[in-house]
Amino acid sequence: MRRYAQIAFTEAVREVQEEEGSRRAAGRLAFGAEEPDPLGPHEAAFIAERDGFYFATAGETGWPYVQFRGGPPGFVHVVDESTLAYADVRGNRQYISNGNLRANDRASLFFMDYPAQTRLKVFGRAAVRSLDEEPGLAERVCARRTDGRVERLVVVRVEAYSWNCAQHIPQRFTRADLEPLLTEIRSLRSDKAALESEVAALRRTLGTRGGRGTADPVG
CATH class of the missing domain: 1.20.5 (Single alpha-helices involved in coiled-coils or other helix-helix interfaces)
Incomplete structure (x- = not known):
């Protein structure tokens, strides 16, 4: 959480926290976390059980873009404690997320468990890779993936993550x-x-x- 807060709590965010009276508590969270957060067994298991997630990027104009990616549980592979990967299959061929990543590799991923009202937020740096660039990884990732024609791999280097409270998550x-x-x-x-x-x-x-x-x- 410290690394996540350090990334998320920009100067403008800290100004609002000061205005709203939460700056002191938030400041403790954002102190001293320069190294990326490694994914633990709990985070890895949670991600492996999900059948979808929300993927946010931003383009050169600064506008954010969010899309939903779905597949069988485990289609997002936890390669190691700092790496996620999944097979990117053909969709509507707009390629907005992929284009955004070409200019800005920063990404945010939301993994939701609606029945348990639990949410895992991940900051990472994402890269689009061809299937023949890392054949071993491609074989592993494509063994469990979304149905459709695989066009490429998306690999995310995890920078930080945070678990959210369940207060406003609807139970579905x-x-x-x-x-x-x-x-x-x-x-x-x-x-x-x-x-x-x-x-x-x-x-x-x-x-x-x-x-x-x-x-x-x-x-």
């Missing part, structure tokens, strides 16, 4: 999150239908036997 669930519960509901419905069928059959049987029992005896 995907179909994959709910699938175990849906499967159980379908099973219960199937069991209920089978029981209802058995009850109906028993009633028919009891009704038939009851009719025979009340018939007039042969004199």
Whole structure:
């Protein structure tokens, strides 16, 4: 968090913190953190479990651009404690993020866990690399990736990260999150239908036997 705060707390940000009365607490966070933050096991596991993230860059004009990248859990590979990589597949062919990175390699990544209301923010320096530039890395990254035609690799050198509080993160669930519960509901419905069928059959049987029992005896 110290390195993240040191990057994020610019002079203008510190002025606002001073105005809002949070400067003292924020100042402690931003002190003495020159080296990049290494990703720990908790961060690595969290990233590996995500099926998407938000990727922000900025162009030469200063305007920010944010896009969403999705794929199977683990499509963002934690190469080591300071490196992330993923296969960049063909999309709408605007190439805004890639163009921005050519002029400014700074990037911000947001990894969200909506069911657990947890967010991991990452500052990094991103580079676009051809598939034949690092064939070993390309093979590893393409083993688990987003569907589509792979055009290149995106490699992010992590500078800092920070975990956010859950106060304003809405709790949302995907179909994959709910699938175990849906499967159980379908099973219960199937069991209920089978029981209802058995009850109906028993009633028919009891009704038939009851009719025979009340018939007039042969004199």
